[in-house]
Amino acid sequence: MGQNRATGQAGRGTVVRGIRQALAAGDMAPGQRLVEQELADTFHATRSSVREALQELAADGLVELIPRRGARVRVISVEDAVLITECRAVLEGLCARRAAERATEKDRTVLRDIGTAMEDAVDRGELETYSALNRRLHELVARVSGQTVAESLLDRLNGQMVRYQFRLALRPGRPTQSLPQHRAIIDAILAGDPAAAERAARAHLDSVIEQLRATPGPSPHLT
């Protein structure tokens, strides 16, 4: 691994992954300007690759593309985050409902395991683990539901929320609040009760919205 520039479609993938990661890690501030040549240098790709990567990220709503003025990391206000989460609420509600109808024995076992693992993690105060299980749970529900369209929409929406998600998960007392909500979703799916599963998923995300509303706006731009 050295000086070789990743070229072509490989390069594009590299840049997309790189920017995604930098965004998730908080290495790129919202509103920050993204200069094509700089990106090309840091990721050892060509400007063409960077250009295409930016378009892809713009389509996913992670980056804002202004003609003749380049790309910026998209700024997502608290209000935006709320609107996004409202969509997540109904879409995850749909997924939970269908998951309750369709979960196989195998799925149920995995679900049960995630449930107990979550309780353990919260007991032991392992926030990182809990957060990871959280993601796994939401992903599993979407996958089990067979709602591939909803799943991809949720993917997109979640991508836009990275900044807020890690902010929320670290809130003191948050796990104690969300754990029973996750339990309720799991239990409803295990019980094969679609209506309850949908209600539980929505209730969970409504609570996320409440938390978001109590969030101070994202650190005023250090342009």
Added chain:
Amino acid sequence: MGQNRATGQAGRGTVVRGIRQALAAGDMAPGQRLVEQELADTFHATRSSVREALQELAADGLVELIPRRGARVRVISVEDAVLITECRAVLEGLCARRAAERATEKDRTVLRDIGTAMEDAVDRGELETYSALNRRLHELVARVSGQTVAESLLDRLNGQMVRYQFRLALRPGRPTQSLPQHRAIIDAILAGDPAAAERAARAHLDSVIEQLRATPGPSPHLT
């Protein structure tokens, strides 16, 4: 309007619009291969513009992009259409709910007008008019709801459904079936009853799903 090649971003826009329209008009069959040079010629644009346009359309799910093998018009199976409509159901449910909470006097007036215009159109058997009003209604509800995120998701999903939508609207007896459902949505919003509005929107789209399921698969490829 002559021999001038639309160049650059203008060209890209031209191509995107052109393909979108051709798709809506049924001039491009699903699965049809889209060759860059051909498109560049027919829309009088450069191959670069075409390339970018295809990426944009791919991000919107209208076109399938396979590396090294070019672009094809995306084939949307009946099952896909059902999954899409299930998402639409919950998203439009959300919009209807919020619209019921937020509609201003002005909005209500427009809504009422659309309602009566719909009834007139059905009475007179003006299918085209009814179909246009249908679109306007769904758009208005989304806009009034203030759910900009849901609105853009719905835009994307609707774009993928063009083929099926016109197929459904022409079904005999369909207007008689959908008119009261539209009325129910409008009335619930006018009454300021969020829960009823959401139920009505969902019920309407559940009925669309039923119709879709009773649809013969999209005409077996005339590749």
Added chain:
DNA sequence: GTCGATGAAATTGTTGACAATATCTCCGAT
């Protein structure tokens, strides 16, 4: 007659140079 290989044609992917535009810097006028 079918299958596979070989070469030709068509098509997509990549690159680097160039053009157009925006942004910044510096300077002078008020």
Added chain:
DNA sequence: ATCGGAGATATTGTCAACAATTTCATCGAC
């Protein structure tokens, strides 16, 4: 000191030629 404008620089957008790959047609062997 502030504002505005001219030039310089930085940055994005465009293009056409070239490279790589796939697809298609032709031909020969079994």
